[in-house]
Amino acid sequence: MDTSGEQLVGFRRLVAISAAIWLLLGMLPVFPKLFGCDFLPSIEWASKSSTFGLSAGLISAVLMLWAVLKGVHRIPGGEVKQGLTVLFSPLFGYFWGKTTAVIVGPMMLALIAGHQVELTFMVERADRDSYRGGCRSPLELQGLPWLFDRICGVPNDFRHGLAPGRRVVVIGRGTSFGIFAESLRQVD
Numbered sequence: 001m002d003t004s005g006e007q008l009v010g011f012r013r014l015v016a017i018s019a020a021i022w023l024l025l026g027m028l029p030v031f032p033k034l035f036g037c038d039f040l041p042s043i044e045w046a047s048k049s050s051t052f053g054l055s056a057g058l059i060s061a062v063l064m065l066w067a068v069l070k071g072v073h074r075i076p077g078g079e080v081k082q083g084l085t086v087l088f089s090p091l092f093g094y095f096w097g098k099t100t101a102v103i104v105g106p107m108m109l110a111l112i113a114g115h116q117v118e119l120t121f122m123v124e125r126a127d128r129d130s131y132r133g134g135c136r137s138p139l140e141l142q143g144l145p146w147l148f149d150r151i152c153g154v155p156n157d158f159r160h161g162l163a164p165g166r167r168v169v170v171i172g173r174g175t176s177f178g179i180f181a182e183s184l185r186q187v188d
Contacts, residue, residue: 019067022060026100029107029148032180038151040170041106041178042119043143053102053145060097061090095146102145106178114173114180120187121170124149126162139168139184151181158184 032039041049068089075082125140135152139159142149151170162168172182 019063022100023096025104026096029099029103032107033147036152038181039103039107039110039148039178040119040121040141040144040151040181041103041148042176043121045106045177046102046144049102053098056101057094057096057098060100061094064093064096065090098145099147103148103178106175110174110178110180114175116171117174117176117179118169118171119174119176119179120167123162123164123166123168125164126154126159141168151184154184158186162186 029039065086068086072082072086075085121141122143123139124142125138128138128140129136135150137154137156137159138150138152139154139162140150142164167187169185169187170179170181170183171185172180174180
């Protein structure tokens with residue numbers, strides 16, 4: 001009876017299941033964006049979890065690069081496509097890992113245990129008409145992770161006169177860790 005072979009198969013299965021769960025968790029923050037819902041982590045959570053997010057991002061970047069290098073010969077399309085895949089896989093892995101570590105927890109809390117809350121943010125930029133990724137009339141906020149640092153569809157009359165550093169209150173369903181934006185008001 002070869003127990004070391006069975007242990008290796010069990011370990012590989014555990015790694016595969018863990019990777020699948022990590023990938024599924026990483027997709028959770030993207031779903032609300034697809035349906036036009038803007039989730040914002042709180043400033044406090046974003047700053048407190050930045051080291052954890054950096055660590056998770058770096059680990060995911062290394063693991064993603066390792067996985068791509070292991071299977072690069074299976075990527076169809078020639079050497080250019082393979083090279084680009086290898087080049088960009090660590091960036092994708094970093095973003096995926098950091099987003100999973102920093103956003104998923106507060107987002108799940110907001111969905112499960114959330115209630116009507118107000119969180120205050122500082123404006124970074126309010127003068128763009130549109131933003132990449134289909135975000136029209138964005139209000140960009142300071143101190144938040146990329147892709148979770150803006151509210152889309154903010155009326156021009158609200159954005160007019162908002163200078164960088166001005167405070168706004170975001171109202172919506174959430175907790176002190178994060179919020180699904182429903183409405184805004186300016187702080188005097």
